[in-house]
Amino acid sequence: MRRTPLPLALAACAALLAACGLKPASAFIPSIEPGTIKPIDGLKDAKIKVTSKEFTEQIVLGKIAVLALTAAGANAVDHTNVQGSVTARKSITGGDNDLMWEYTGTGWITYLGETDPIPDPAEQFEAVRKADLQKNRIAWLAPPAPLNNTYTIAVSPANQKKYGLAKLSDMSKVPVPQRTFCAEPEFFSRNDGLRGMLDKYGLKYGSTVPSRNVMQMASGVIYNAASAGRCTFGEVTETDGRIQALDLKVLADDKKFFPNYNPAITVREPVLREHPELTEVFAKISPKLTTQVMRDLNSKVDVDGNDPVFVARDWLKSQGFIK
Template sequence: MPLRRLAAALLCPVLLALGACGLKPASAFIPSVEPAGIQPVPGLKDARIRVSSKEFTEQLILGKIAVLALKAAGADAVDHTNAQGSVTFRKSITSGDNDLGWEYTGTGWITYLGQEDPIADPQKQFDAVRDMDLKRNHIAWLAPYAPFNNTYAMAVTSAAQKRYGIRDLADMAKVPAGQRTFCVAPEFFARNDGFRGMLQAYGLAYGSSVPAGNVRQMSEGVIYQAIKDNRCLFGEVTTTDGRIQALDLHPLDDSRHFFPIYNPAITVRESVLRAHPELTALFAKISPRLTTDVIRGLNSKVDVEGEDPAFVARDWMRKEGLVK
C-alpha cells in the first residue's frame, strides 16, 4: 500500500495524543444535508448503518461522503470514521463492528487476500478482488469502482516535462544520466517492488544508468516541495495527493503497469447488502464522479487550505447536485 498510509497509521495515534494531527476525530461533526440528486430510499429508511474509514485525509473525505449519502437517503448513518490504519479498519467490518467503508482494490488484493501479483487491468482487478473477498470473507465490493487510482508515481515539474519531453516513466531514459536525479522515501528505496524494481521495469539500473549519488532519500512529506525546488528531477509521490495540484507537479504515466492499481469502492458486509440491496444503486450515483482530478482537489482543500473533511465532502456533494 502507498507508504503515506502506513506512515499515517503509525504516527497519527502519537500525534493525536499530542493534539498535533491537524484534525479532530472524524466522528466529532457531521453537517446536515437535504435530499437532492440522492432521494430518500424506502428500503433504507431509519436503517442503522455504521460507516468506517481509515485516518488519512482522502479516507476521511470518502467516509464523510458515505455518511452524508446515507443520511440523504434516509438511513440512520453512524459515523465511525477515522480508524487507525488498514488492519483496524478492515477488522471492524469483518468482525461486524461496522458495516461498510471505502477500500482500494490493490489493498484488498495484496494486503487482505495475500495475492502477490497485481492485475494490470482495473476492471479485471476489481472483479478478481470482489469475487475472492465475497467467497472467502463475505465482504461485497459494490460496482462500479471509482475511477481514481491512489498509487505510486514519479512526478516532475512543468518545466522539466517541457525540457525533456517526459510524460511516461519510459521517458526517464531520455534524460542524460548525470541529470537523472531522484528523491525517494527510504522504505520505497529499499523495497524490491519500489524504486529499484521500477527502474528495472523501465530498463534502468541503480548504480549504473542511475548513479547512486543521483538518489536522495528523504521523508515522504518533504519530497513534493523538493521536486518543486529542483532538488531532484523525479520524485516519488502518490497520485491523488493534494500537493500535486497545489505545487503544479505532473505524475508520469506507468505504461508498463509496474505499480499496483488502487481504485476505491464501497465494501460492505454481505448480510448488510442482502438486507439493503438499495446500497448498490445509492453509491453508483457517487463512485463514477470520483476521478483523480476530483479527489486531488478535495484532498488539497484539506491538506493545503486547511478545511474540514466533513465540509469538503458536503460542499462537493452539493456542487454535484447530490444533496442540498
C-alpha cells in the same frame, strides 16, 4: 499504501474541541437535505457504521459515505479516521464496522496476499470482488470509482522541459548524475515500488541509478523537494492535491508497472444482504469520483486547510446528491 495524513492544525483543532466537551470534527455530521439521493424505505433508521483510514482522501471518501447514507435515511455512524489500512480492514471483517471505501490494489495485494496485480482495472475489480466475497464475506459494490490513487513519479516543470519528460520511459534520457529520486522508505522497499519500477523501465538500482542518487524522505517533504529540483524524480500519489498546487508534472506509466488503486465501497455481506439498497446509493456516486475530482477535493483539505466533512458536503451538493 501509505498516504498523506490531515494537516496537524486539524488534529490540534479536534483535540481542542474534545477538551471543550464538544464532538471532534471527525464525528460531526452537518445538517443536510436529500437531493437526488432520496430516503429509501429499506434504509430508514438502519444503523450503518462507516469507517475509513486516516489519510486525507480516505477521510473525505468516508464523509461522502456518511452523508450519502444520511440522505438515504440511514442512521450513519461515523467511525472514520482509523490509523492504518490493516486496522480499518479488521474493523470490517471483525464486525465492529460495516462499510468503507477500499482500493482494488490494496485488497488484492495486502489483504488477499496476491503478488501480481492485474493491469486491466475492470478485471482487477472483478477478481478482488470475487475472491474477497468467497474468502472473507466482504462485498465490493459496483461500479468502482474511476479515480486511481496509485503511486506515480512527478517532476518539476523546469526538469520536464529540460529533459523532455512525458512518460516513465523517458527517465533514461536524464544523465546518470542528474537521475536522482526522492522516495519514501516504504516505496523504496515495496515490490511495487522504486526498484521494481526501475527494472521495468530498463534501469538498475546501484548502477544506472547509483544508490547515492536516491534520497529517502517523508512523503510530505517529497513534493516540495521535487518542485524545488532537489531531486529530478519525486515519488507521489496520483490524487494528491499538492501535485496541482505545486504545478508538478506526472509522468505516464507507459509500461503499466504500478497496480490500479480504484476505490469501491466494501461492506460486510450480511449487511448488504439485509440492506441491498446500499448498492443503489453508491452506484450514483462512484462514477463521479475521477482522479482530477479527488485531487481537487484533497487539495481543499491539504492545501486550503478546509475540514473534510465540509469538503465532502460541498461536493455532494455540487453534484445535486444532497441539498
